[in-house]
Amino acid sequence: MQLAVYLSGEIHTQWRDEIIAGCAQHGLDIVFYSAVTDHDASDAAGDMLGEEEKSFWRDHKSAKVNAIRTKTLIERSDIAIVRFGNKYKQWNAAFDAGYCAALGKPYITLHDEDIIHPLKEVDASALAWATTTDQVIEILKYVGQNTL
Template sequence: MQLSVYLSGEIHTDWREQIINGCKEHGLDIEFTSAVTDHDASDAAGDLLGAEDKQFWRDHKSAKVNAIRIKTLLETCDVAVIRFGEKYKQWNAAFDAGYCAALGTPYITLHNEDIIHPLKEVDASAMAWATTPEQVVEILKYTVKQK
């Protein structure tokens, strides 16, 4: 079984690489996709449409250009992994989780125990909650390899 897995959420740690490498080590047939994880490039995605004087309109245009990629990948993935990190509030990740829930796309949340309460609704719609990338790898391994 081949899966398409979308990796959503914080971009300040190597959790994506840990999951990708862990799945490779197990020989899992998984295609991984993600939003643009270069923060500066993501913020500048709308600049190709022309410069803006106000930050709101720059952010607005960039969000829409980024959404072309994100929306398409979320709509076509089999499973999403939604990572909530410690350093910043990932409103985009919460939005991605809500979009998955609306689409009926299974998703796994990945976060520490200290933010269970603020994410209770997000976790309630998730198929699983993991606290480590290794747990995500094990869930994906079970999904792909069990008969």
């Protein structure tokens, strides 16, 4: 069974590459989609709509252009993986998780134990919480191939 998986969340570590490589090692038939991982490109997503004097309006336009992409790819996906790192607040990832919950789209959270409390509502709607990319790969392996 082919799966479409959306990878959301922090952009400062190689977790996406680890999941993609691990799934390939197991021969899983998965198409991966991802948020824009180039911070500058994401911030500039709305610049084609004209220059803004105030950063609020630049951010506002870029957020909306990014949302077109994000919403489209989440809706196209079967499952989302939502990664929260410890160093930065990933409000966009929390929003993606909420969007998945509203759509009834299954999602897996990926984060360390020391941020369980601030993510309790996000985790409560997730169908799984993982602390390692290997755990995520095993879940995807089970879902896609029905093997443990």
